[in-house]
Amino acid sequence: MTRKAYHKELRELEKKLLNMGAMAVKAVEGSVEALSNNDIKAAKNIILNDHFINKERFDIEEECLLVIATQQPVATDLRSLAAILSVITDLERIADHAEGIAKICVMNNMKPLVKPLIDIPKMTEKAVNMLQECLTAFVERDIEAAKMICDEDDVVDDLYNQVYKECIMLMIDNPKVIEGATFLLWVAHNLERIADRVTNIAERVAFMVNGKMEELNTSNY
Amino acid sequence: MVENNVFDISALNVWYGEKQVLKDINIEIKANCVTALIGPSGCGKSTFLRCLNRMNDFIPEFHLEGKIINNGTDLYAQKIDPIEIRRDIGMVFQKPNPFPKSVYKNITFGLNIFGVKDTEKLDKIVEDSLRKAALWDEVKDDLNRSALSFSGGQQQRLCIARAIAVNPKVILFDEPCSALDPIATGKIEDLITELKKDYTVVIVTHNMQQAARISDFTGFFMLGELAEFDKTKKIFTDPSNKVTEDYITGRFG
Numbered sequence: 195m196t197r198k199a200y201h202k203e204l205r206e207l208e209k210k211l212l213n214m215g216a217m218a219v220k221a222v223e224g225s226v227e228a229l230s231n232n233d234i235k236a237a238k239n240i241i242l243n244d245h246f247i248n249k250e251r252f253d254i255e256e257e258c259l260l261v262i263a264t265q266q267p268v269a270t271d272l273r274s275l276a277a278i279l280s281v282i283t284d285l286e287r288i289a290d291h292a293e294g295i296a297k298i299c300v301m302n303n304m305k306p307l308v309k310p311l312i313d314i315p316k317m318t319e320k321a322v323n324m325l326q327e328c329l330t331a332f333v334e335r336d337i338e339a340a341k342m343i344c345d346e347d348d349v350v351d352d353l354y355n356q357v358y359k360e361c362i363m364l365m366i367d368n369p370k371v372i373e374g375a376t377f378l379l380w381v382a383h384n385l386e387r388i389a390d391r392v393t394n395i396a397e398r399v400a401f402m403v404n405g406k407m408e409e410l411n412t413s414n415y
Numbered sequence: 416m417v418e419n420n421v422f423d424i425s426a427l428n429v430w431y432g433e434k435q436v437l438k439d440i441n442i443e444i445k446a447n448c449v450t451a452l453i454g455p456s457g458c459g460k461s462t463f464l465r466c467l468n469r470m471n472d473f474i475p476e477f478h479l480e481g482k483i484i485n486n487g488t489d490l491y492a493q494k495i496d497p498i499e500i501r502r503d504i505g506m507v508f509q510k511p512n513p514f515p516k517s518v519y520k521n522i523t524f525g526l527n528i529f530g531v532k533d534t535e536k537l538d539k540i541v542e543d544s545l546r547k548a549a550l551w552d553e554v555k556d557d558l559n560r561s562a563l564s565f566s567g568g569q570q571q572r573l574c575i576a577r578a579i580a581v582n583p584k585v586i587l588f589d590e591p592c593s594a595l596d597p598i599a600t601g602k603i604e605d606l607i608t609e610l611k612k613d614y615t616v617v618i619v620t621h622n623m624q625q626a627a628r629i630s631d632f633t634g635f636f637m638l639g640e641l642a643e644f645d646k647t648k649k650i651f652t653d654p655s656n657k658v659t660e661d662y663i664t665g666r667f668g
Contacts, residue, residue, distance in 0.1 A: 196601030199608050200628065263651040264627035 200265045204274065207257055208333065211278055211285075214250045215329040218285045219322055221247065221292035222388060226318040229299040229381060230311050237299035240292060247289040251282045273405060277398040281332065284391040288325065291384040291391075298377050308364055308374035317353045317385040320346065324392045331399045340399040343392065344410035350389035357382040421446045421585055421615040422467065427481035429462055431474065436462050438639045440481070444632075449607060449616040451626035451647065454636035455662065463636065464587050464619045468504035469497040486584070502529065505578035509590040511570035513562035513577070518545075518554050521562045521573055525581040540580050547613070548576035549606050568599025575606065579614075586610065588618040592625065604629045623663055627651045635659045 221240055228236040258275050261267060267275055324343050331339040361375040361382075393411045401407050422444035429437035437459045444450050452460040462471065469490060471477045483490045490500060502525075513521050522541045523531075531537060541558065545551040550572040554560070562573055571591060578586055588607070592600040607616055607629050620626050626633050627647060634644040635656070643656040654660045661667050 196598065196605055197628075198605050260648050260652060264648065266624050266628070 197265075200261070200267075203257075203261055203265070204267075204271060207254065207261070207275075207278055210250070210254050210257070211281060212329055212333065214247065214254065214282060214285050215325065217243075217247050217250065218288045218292070219325055221289045222295075222318065222322055222325075222385075225292040225295035225299070226311075226314060226381070226385075228296055229302070229307075230315070232299070232302070232304050232307075234300055234304060237296040240296035241300070244289055244293040248286060251286040254282050255279060270402070273402050277332075277402045280398050281395050284394045288388050288391050291388045294384045295381050298380055302374070302377055305374065308371040308378065309360070311378075313353045313357045313360075314378065314381055314385065317350055317357070317382060317389075320350050320353070321385050321389040321392065324350070324389055325395075328392050328395045328399065331396065332402075335399070335403050337400050337403045340396040341410050343396045347389050347393050347411050350386055354382050354386040419446050420444060421486060423482070423484040425482045425484075427463075427466065427479070427483065429459075429466065429471070429480075430476075430478045432476040436639050437466075440641050442634060442641060442644055444615065444617060446615050447611050447613075448631040449611050449618060449629055450632045450634065451630035452617065452619045452634045452636060453621075453623050453626045453662075454642075455667075456621075458636040459639040460619045460634075460636040461589055464589055464617060467585070467587055467617060468501050468506055470501075470506065472497055502581050503583050504585040504587060505581065505583040506587045506589065507571070507574050507578055507591050510594050511567055511574050513565075513570050513573050515561065515563055517559045518562055518565075518573060519558040521577050522580045525577065529581065544576040544580040545573075547579050547610070548572045549602065549609070550576055566599070568595050568602060571595060571599070571603060572606065575603075575610075579610075583614065585615045585617065588616065588620075590619055590621060593621060600625070635662065637662070 221243065224236060225240050227233070228240065258279050262272075262275060324346050327339060328343050330336070331343065358379060361379045364375045365372045397408065397410050400410060420443045422442070424440060424442045424444070427437055427440040428435065440463065452464060454460050465471045466479065466483060467485075467490075471479070479491060485500075485504065488495070514524060516524070519541055522544050523537050526537060526540060531540075542551060542555075545554060550569060553569060554565075554573075562570060565573065571594075575586070575591075591607075592603050595603065604625065607618065610616055611631075618626070618630065630647045632644065633647045633650040635642045635650065635654075635658075637658055643650065643654060643659040645655065649655075650659060651663060654663065
């Protein structure tokens with residue numbers, strides 16, 4: 195194989211992408227954990243750490259541009275770089291959603307949650323699982339896995355609807371919990387958006403493999 | 416850091432007769448780096464390269480002012496022997512130019528001139544040079560085969576091996592891939608990236624993308640002047656000079 199240095203650069207970029215993915219996963223899990231434990235200190239740490247995820251995104255973006263400027267990638271390599279540029283934006287936004295959840299934990303200010311967390315941890319687990327599977331699909335260029343991940347988004351949407359209905363009912367029953375229920379709605383909304391972002395990543399996996407830009411989740415949501 | 420500079424070039428001006436072809440060039444070339452020189456035809460980049468091992472001495476009416484200091488030695492001082500310089504500063508040309516001799520004799524040619532006769536030593540240098548030039552595996556079974564029977568890419572790597580054999584410190588490349596296909600070009604580019612571990616490389620190329628791919632520093636020449644010199648990644652992502660930007664983006668040249 196020729197152009198060893200160039201191929202090494204591509205591999206390094208992919209490693210950095212995975213590392214950024216791991217940072218985003220940690221932020222999402224940590225934010226919901228902080229909320230369920232009413233742990234403001236942990237939430238504030240997640241808010242502070244978002245800066246590092248943003249920085250990682252800019253670093254990867256800069257390196258992608260450098261490879262494009264200096265190595266003239268074409269075909270699959272070019273699509274991979276375009277995919278990485280898109281995926282890092284989604285990962286950065288996923289981390290922003292985690293930061294959003296952490297901010298809600300801080301705003302809640304140690305008050306007891308208006309209801310026990312049942313569906314929100316399920317949403318978290320599902321969304322994180324989707325993200326991890328999606329990053330694996332990215333590395334393995336597995337278009338079938340990417341398509342299946344998009345179908346899983348419906349599960350997260352169902353759970354979100356469940357939380358939504360439940361919170362509305364709580365507010366109708368007792369207006370005193372409107373603020374606390376709204377907090378949980380925002381949390382669920384952040385998680386639902388995280389899963390949506392994962393489907394964007396899955397679409398980029400498909401684009402990398404077959405060169406087609408298409409929406410993979412065709413459900414009614 | 417002065418000690419890291421293989422070349423310190425200051426106030427370099429060159430004329431061919433009345434025509435000035437290099438104007439006030441000041442540049443430092445770092446050790447164990449690849450420095451690429453780019454620019455439109457006639458900009459002076461090849462003239463500059465050939466100043467670095469006094470290859471322009473053969474050109475009538477060549478006249479140089481300024482200093483080219485190579486590891487502390489003024490290359491154009493009176494007492495300097497150009498042959499000795501070219502031992503330390505080898506050169507690989509645009510078109511592969513192996514001698515019409517065997518692979519073995521191509522590699523040992525320069526060594527014989529410098530008086531190396533010991534067969535065992537010669538055998539070792541031949542193998543080492545061919546390995547460094549990533550050619551050993553392709554030629555080891557028949558070192559007596561004529562160099563001219565190989566492909567252009569292989570011949571070019573043989574020329575690189577021949578340059579390496581005399582143990583230079585610097586290798587100058589004058590458009591080494593312009594006669595090669597993309598695969599052979601890729602091999603030479605990989606090789607240049609490997610070579611910088613042991614040597615300092617200066618390469619003139621018409622292929623800007625090649626400069627971007629393989630070099631650490633890039634100098635952009637324009638009408639005999641060094642319009643910009645910087646790290647390659649800076650030149651190709653955020654050049655300081657508008658003329659450089661216009662050239663590398665294909666707006667002229």
